[in-house]
Amino acid sequence: MDKVFRVELFGEKTNRWCELELPATYYGLLDALDKLQMTLGEKPRWEFLEHHGFVFLQDHLAHECDLYQLNALATCLGQMNGREKTAFEGLFNMEVAKKYGPISVATMIDLAYSTDCCHVVNASTDEQLGRFYAENDFIPALDKVPDPIFEYLDFEKLGRNARFEEGGVFANGGYVTQHNELKQVYDSLALIPEAPEYGIRLTVGKCPSHSDEQPDNRMCLDLPATQERLDAVLEAYGGASWSEMSVQVEDSAMPALLESMDCNDVHELNELAKCFKEMVAQGDLSTYKAVILAADCHDIAAAVRIAENLDDYLIEPDQRTPEEVAVEELRFIVDEHSRSILQKHIVLYSYGKDVMASNNALLTPYGLVQRRDGEPIRSEEMQAEKAGMEMM
Incomplete structure (x- = not known):
């Protein structure tokens, strides 16, 4: 699915902010809201x-349009092919011509789902439109015009007359006319996506014989999956082994984690997906994401080990800047009156950095992370390597 908008989000009750590409999946929205210390629905x-296209919408998408409405619109726009994009722009231009003021996001969503209610002609001027209609027998009055006279016709006038009669408009990709009533979709649309059953969603296909080719007949594979499901996928591709398959991550409970990992081992990914689902069920997903970032984890097996030892870590979700760390530390060591005085004379940023260093703690977008035993947070790869050396 194509990306449509990139937005910056701001927490209503906190000073948190983050960026988000739309359309976003359930997990993408949840991750952004985690960073803002907000919950789904807020x-x-x-x-x-x-804007990745559809720039003409900007002036109409005012702030009474909330994140979930914007994402629902982007989800539909992101699935459009070239013809559908042209049809949508044409429908939008028709709507703009009908009224004064911004078009509501509800109307935009209805228009986006109504692109099959249109005809699209490859014409960008009245002359091109008139010629197309004349050559394809859309103007009955021209049926008996002799061929030698045809080129002397005023195609521009023919096209302009047809456009006025049909109420059609020109868009970037062609000429658009509406031939059916628009669909009324918005009122029945679930704007907030439901939690998916999967922890990781893949698309898989058999590797092509030549490296410059793309895999054919890709299919969706949701993890965690049973061994029977994994075997069935291989059987669908002629009994190939997973080493012969191309695997691509489409979505996961930790959107950023798998971007920097080698994700070709389906069995490792399946174990990680089980961890994701367990974290979601226990309400520990934010903590898990924080520890993964703090440990600088770039290995699937290491990520699974972190999940198994998550109780070794502490997270303070309300502490996400050095200044917040400093203020919280002052709460413990002085009374409220003294703290209010001290804060005026302390460089909170520097003090917070020193507190973090003394506690071997690290900041993440999800909160402050440290080990319960006070030891430094090492990358899981380094810890695994150290354990291996000790066993030798």
Whole structure:
């Protein structure tokens, strides 16, 4: 699915912020809200950072459009092919011509789901439109025009007349006319996505014989999966082994984790997906993400080990900047009156950094992380290597 918008999100009750590409999956939305210390359903403020097409919508997408409405619109737009994008722009231009003021996001969503209610012609001017209609017998009055006279016709006038009669409009990709009633989708649309059954979603396919080719007939594989399901996928590709398969991560409970990992081992990914689902069920997903980042984990097996030893770590979700660490430390060592005085004379940033260093703690977008035993947080790869050396 194509990305449509990049937005910056701001917490309503906190000074947290983050960026998010739309459309976003359930896990993508959840991750962004975790960084804002908000829960699914709460509505952060947002601002556009970038449009990947559909720039003409910007002036109409005002802030009464919330994140979930914007994501629902982006989800539909991101699945469009070239013809559908042209049809949507045409429908939108027709709607703009009908009224004054911004078009509501509800109307935009209805338009986005109504692109099959249109005809799209490859024409960008009245002259091209008139010629197309004349050559394809859409103007009955021209049926008896002799061929030698045909090229002398005023195609521009023919096209303009047809456009006015049909109420059609030109868009970037062609000429658009509406031939059916628009679909009314918005009122029945679930704007907040439901939690998926999977922890990781893959698309898989058999590796092509030539490296410059793309795998054919890719299929979706949701993890965790049973061994029977994994075997069935291989059987669908002629009994190939997983070493012959191309694996691509489409979505996961930790959107950023798998981007920097080698994800070709389906069995390792399956174990990691089980960890994800367990973390979600126990309400520990934010903690898990924080520890993964703090440990600088880039290995699937190491990520599984972290899940198995998550109780070794402490997280303070309310401490996400050195200043917040400093203020919280002062709460423990002085009374409220003294703290309010001290804060005026202390460089909180520097003090917070020193507190973190003394506690071997690290900041993440999800909170402050440290080990319960006070030891430094080492990368899981280093710890595994050290354990291996001790066994030799």
